Amino acid sequence: MQVDTREINSIIQKHGAKRQALVPLLQEIQSLLNWLPEQALETVAEKLQIPLRDVYGVATFYRSFSLVPRGKHTITVCVGTACHVRGGPRIVDALSQELNIKPNETTPDMYFTLETVNCLGCCAIGPVVVVDGEYHGEMTAQKTLSIIRNIKKGDKNDST
Ligand code: FES
Incomplete structure (x- = not known):
């Protein structure tokens, strides 16, 4: 780049x-x-x-700095124990499939980075997904996919 x-x-x-x-x-x-x-x-x-x-x-x-390319939007899925048993890995799989990347990778268009984490400290609302710093609790694969599709749609509308 x-x-x-x-x-x-x-x-x-x-x-x-x-x-x-x-x-x-x-x-x-x-x-x-x-x-x-x-x-x-x-x-x-x-x-x-x-x-x-x-x-x-x-x-x-500093953890906030990255020495590897990151996408415009970062999606972090918690796969810690509490989120794991409530379906965290299913969310990761659905995102991997949708975005065609593995965890800790960025889409070739530099749009999304997918990350996993082992507990975000809010296990009671798991599974937890953080999208661009915003926490979403009690997530499902479907709800997560709908968030990222809305982001894509919103960015597209912004640029038209
Ligand atoms: S295990 Fe996911 S927030 Fe704690």
Whole structure:
């Protein structure tokens, strides 16, 4: 994936090319691209004049940063024990089939990333699915598919 260096440079300019700006800077790049490509990290290291390994150190320390490509929308299905017995894996299977990807993969059009997690701390409402940070309890495969189909429809309508 080709990174637009001008966009990265303008983010750096906005925050200032100083070490203290590293985290907010990476956050903004992550929110722009949904992940932190190597090329972007190299540009940041160069402009801030800090070793690339330090930039990687921060990028790998925070869970919210991703060093692998992520889709525009993230779907996280809980497969912890409570959600597992209530059908979490069936939701994962249905999504895998619908999106044609396995868990922890992203669709080739960079639209959806499918993840699984082992407990989100709200077992009583399981199975739980988180779509773009929004929690949905007592989910079924059908309800989850309908959410992602609505997202697709909504995005399509937004772009027309
Ligand atoms: S097991 Fe799914 S929220 Fe705890």
